[in-house]
Amino acid sequence: MVLIVQKYGGTSVGSPERIHAVARRVLASQHAGHRVVVIVSAMAGETDRLLGLARAIGRDDPREMDVLLASGEQVSVALLALAIRAAGGDAVSLLGHQIRLMTDSAYSRARIRTIDAPRMFAALEQGQIPVVAGFQGVDARGNITTLGRGGSDTSAVAVAASLKADVCEIYTDVEGVFTTDPNICPDARKISRITFHEMMELASLGAKVLQIRSVEVAHTHGVALHVRSSFSEEEGTMVVAEDEALERIVVTGVSLDANQCRLTIRELPCRAGIQAEVFRPLAAAGVVVDMIVQNPPAEGRANITFTVPRTDREPALELLAPLVGKLGAQGVRTDDQVSKVSIVGVGMRSHSGVAQKMFELLAAKDIEILMISTSEIKVSCLVPRDSGEAAVRALHAGFGLAEG
Amino acid sequence: MVLIVQKYGGTSVGSPERIHAVARRVLASQHAGHRVVVIVSAMAGETDRLLGLARAIGRDDPREMDVLLASGEQVSVALLALAIRAAGGDAVSLLGHQIRLMTDSAYSRARIRTIDAPRMFAALEQGQIPVVAGFQGVDARGNITTLGRGGSDTSAVAVAASLKADVCEIYTDVEGVFTTDPNICPDARKISRITFHEMMELASLGAKVLQIRSVEVAHTHGVALHVRSSFSEEEGTMVVAEDEALERIVVTGVSLDANQCRLTIRELPCRAGIQAEVFRPLAAAGVVVDMIVQNPPAEGRANITFTVPRTDREPALELLAPLVGKLGAQGVRTDDQVSKVSIVGVGMRSHSGVAQKMFELLAAKDIEILMISTSEIKVSCLVPRDSGEAAVRALHAGFGLAEG
Numbered sequence A, B: 001m002v003l004i005v006q007k008y009g010g011t012s013v014g015s016p017e018r019i020h021a022v023a024r025r026v027l028a029s030q031h032a033g034h035r036v037v038v039i040v041s042a043m044a045g046e047t048d049r050l051l052g053l054a055r056a057i058g059r060d061d062p063r064e065m066d067v068l069l070a071s072g073e074q075v076s077v078a079l080l081a082l083a084i085r086a087a088g089g090d091a092v093s094l095l096g097h098q099i100r101l102m103t104d105s106a107y108s109r110a111r112i113r114t115i116d117a118p119r120m121f122a123a124l125e126q127g128q129i130p131v132v133a134g135f136q137g138v139d140a141r142g143n144i145t146t147l148g149r150g151g152s153d154t155s156a157v158a159v160a161a162s163l164k165a166d167v168c169e170i171y172t173d174v175e176g177v178f179t180t181d182p183n184i185c186p187d188a189r190k191i192s193r194i195t196f197h198e199m200m201e202l203a204s205l206g207a208k209v210l211q212i213r214s215v216e217v218a219h220t221h222g223v224a225l226h227v228r229s230s231f232s233e234e235e236g237t238m239v240v241a242e243d244e245a246l247e248r249i250v251v252t253g254v255s256l257d258a259n260q261c262r263l264t265i266r267e268l269p270c271r272a273g274i275q276a277e278v279f280r281p282l283a284a285a286g287v288v289v290d291m292i293v294q295n296p297p298a299e300g301r302a303n304i305t306f307t308v309p310r311t312d313r314e315p316a317l318e319l320l321a322p323l324v325g326k327l328g329a330q331g332v333r334t335d336d337q338v339s340k341v342s343i344v345g346v347g348m349r350s351h352s353g354v355a356q357k358m359f360e361l362l363a364a365k366d367i368e369i370l371m372i373s374t375s376e377i378k379v380s381c382l383v384p385r386d387s388g389e390a391a392v393r394a395l396h397a398g399f400g401l402a403e404g
Helices: A018-030 A047-056 A062-086 A115-123 A151-163 A195-206 A211-219 A274-284 A310-327 A347-348 A354-362 A385-398 B016-031 B045-056 B064-085 B117-127 B149-163 B196-204 B212-221 B274-284 B310-325 B344-349 B354-364 B384-398
Strands: A003-008 A035-040 A092-094 A112-113 A129-133 A137-138 A145-148 A168-172 A194-195 A225-229 A237-240 A253-269 A292-294 A301-309 A333-343 A371-374 A378-384 B003-008 B035-040 B091-094 B112-114 B129-133 B136-138 B145-148 B167-172 B191-194 B225-227 B237-240 B253-269 B293-294 B301-309 B329-344 B372-374 B378-384
Touching: A003 A018, A003 A151, A018 A035, A018 A062, A018 A129, A018 B045, A035 A115, A047 A062, A047 B016, A047 B064, A047 B253, A062 A092, A062 A129, A062 A137, A062 A145, A062 B045, A062 B064, A062 B091, A092 B064, A112 A151, A115 A129, A115 A151, A129 A151, A145 B384, A151 A168, A151 A211, A151 B225, A194 A195, A194 B372, A195 A211, A195 A237, A195 A253, A195 A333, A211 A225, A225 A301, A237 A292, A237 B091, A253 A310, A253 A385, A274 A301, A274 A310, A292 A371, A301 A310, A301 B136, A333 A385, A354 A378, A354 A385, A378 A385, B003 B016, B003 B149, B016 B035, B016 B064, B016 B091, B016 B129, B035 B064, B035 B117, B035 B149, B045 B064, B064 B091, B064 B136, B064 B145, B091 B117, B112 B149, B112 B384, B117 B129, B117 B149, B149 B167, B149 B212, B191 B196, B196 B212, B196 B237, B196 B253, B196 B329, B212 B225, B253 B310, B274 B301, B274 B310, B293 B372, B301 B310, B310 B329, B354 B378, B354 B384, B378 B384
Parallel strands: A003 A035, A003 A168, A035 A129, A092 A129, A168 A225, A194 A237, B003 B035, B003 B167, B035 B129, B091 B129, B167 B225, B191 B237
Antiparallel strands: A137 A145, A225 A237, A253 A301, A253 A333, A292 A301, A333 A378, A371 A378, B136 B145, B225 B237, B253 B301, B253 B329, B293 B301, B329 B378, B372 B378
16 A cells, blocks of 8 residues: 655645645545645745734744744644545644654754654554644754745655655646746756756756755655646656666756856955855855855966855845955955856766857857856856846757757 | 733734733833743634634534644744843743643643643743743643633633742733623723622623633632733732632622523423423533523423523524423423623622612612522523613612712
8 A cells, every 4th residue: 555645835725725625636645545644834825924923023033933933834734634524534633743743953944853653654544644734843842843944845755754655745836847947948848757866956956846955855765756736637757866767868957046146256365264264254144155166366366256146145245345355355246147057967977078068059149158167967157147048948959858 | 029920812912013012011020020921812813814714614623623723822922922022021932732731632622631830930940931822732642622712811820820820910901890891881890809709600691801711710729810901000800719808798790691592481291300301402402501490380380481592592492392292391482682680799698688679679670570590699680681781770870889
């Protein structure tokens, strides 16, 4: 008997009508002979409503914010359990503390340690569908914790791992993972199988289908993920271990990140440890630095160029301003008219010339490359912002990803 | 050092502004040198919003309804803890499962068994204000339970008992308990001290300031109650044990219950056990029968007249219809154009003639008395509905309860 964990996001449970649709879908899986455990997020809009209340109070204490936000999933699990009963099934809602989903005490970004599987198995043995609150857990002292935005994906994968489920289905409002954004390339193709590594690179590049941490956890615990739409019966995208990937496609997908800002520290004196001094305050402030390029020094001085999310531009500049004088650099230049375009694929590890082909394809369209960074399974280029979408189309077509 | 438990109802925490006002009030008590523990209800309107969602789902499972409704208090404790911090204090929100407020498993009307006081004392010792979610608890298996509408009063009293608090202050939107409804008698006076027994009689008669169960629990555990307004600094009403009541006023208050319906079963054959047969189906269906009068039998037959809440009129009639023929009665008559007016006071135990004075006062105003029922500290008369308010005014003035 197959054991399936199904996770439904906020849009999928965004209204009573949609909750009824989820209930029917869950029961259909049960009627097909499967054992089903469901994880749900807060109803779409609920988290923003709660954040609005907290803003009106005007204080942001991490412990109390977690207590506040966790109430959103409490509402949705109760409603889904009611809806499953209304549809003739049997269900029991379970909160973080009830399945003892134990985490560390890092409020708002807690990490899962253990989960009490017997409580869920007990419900399954009675023919009940456990409806588990995503996003929330408790620490060793019983304080409520949350796993961060999108944390319900991680809840689902962790629950699937603890139950040794056959598959973890992530229901969302898209049909799966695509070779690129269909809004940019109408001929983008749904990927039927993708490896955990490729998924992680695509997730971090902005394909916001899955919380990246959930992919890591799935990879570590060997949980098969199936990303699919809650609004259709179509198969979605299976995220699998590398040895299960049937074909070694060189490039699996093309992604675009238009939320980048480039900063250049000009004529930084070269000496050991200077890079650490530059990035230390940014790291301490939680500014995520993405691409970093340092050109070869000339006359003992070099430019360091790096990218940060556009929203971090002002904080980054404030942190760097006092450093520039202290370190003897000539100043900081910024440019937010840039986009990052990336190609991802495990196949490129065993293929040479993939980066070169990317550069050729961009050159053929007269697209300027401002920065380059590479990893084993990814090549990223920073391009002018107004060339971003053209770059995606050129790469998507050039690497043969189009449908049909 | 005085230990105070303060309970704030839904209206008192109905908006971010009001939550800030509560935070200031709580901190003022702490700054005055007291240790303070706070209990809060869900924000006004929140319970109705959640019930609306459940209605849209169209199913009413008791366990899941409790999970759903308990989320309301989770939101308000988090917001109040944030507001106390915003005002420079230190607070920690605590949910039912976190103070191990253990109840039986009667969802939606659970009874409290035990509370874990050390968690709250630990917070107090660190100078923190524990902000406890009212209305909710957990049963022995960790299921969430709720205590019924108004259950936060009972939570507050039970927490006060477990902490051996010096006083339990119930903050509400009225100034205290009045000698009668000020909307009917503008000269109604706020009662400064009232006994538990009087309060229970007044509460059950419709003075909806306090959940009656909370008064019982306060009485049993000797918790001093102080009912007062969250919108003013005035002293409210102290609810105390009888031996602490300074003066034995004969009549403490006059109450009116306009939500009554009178039913008469005509010419019921008299035999042992017949009353039990009449009321058994009503009790089984949860219909609360209030006044019961049986006139002396004539020719082996008697009329039994009793009152039920007007909303229970149709269910009561349906339950009685098959009985009438079976028991050989002549039929059922109903009248919902009635009101119950009552006088309450522990002093009447040692005073004769109180009921007689009540009848005289009503007679002087030509008010017809349809039914009478008495207890040790209460006399109630059923009167025509359109005479109810006149009856209250006559009794309030006649027993000298008016202000000044």
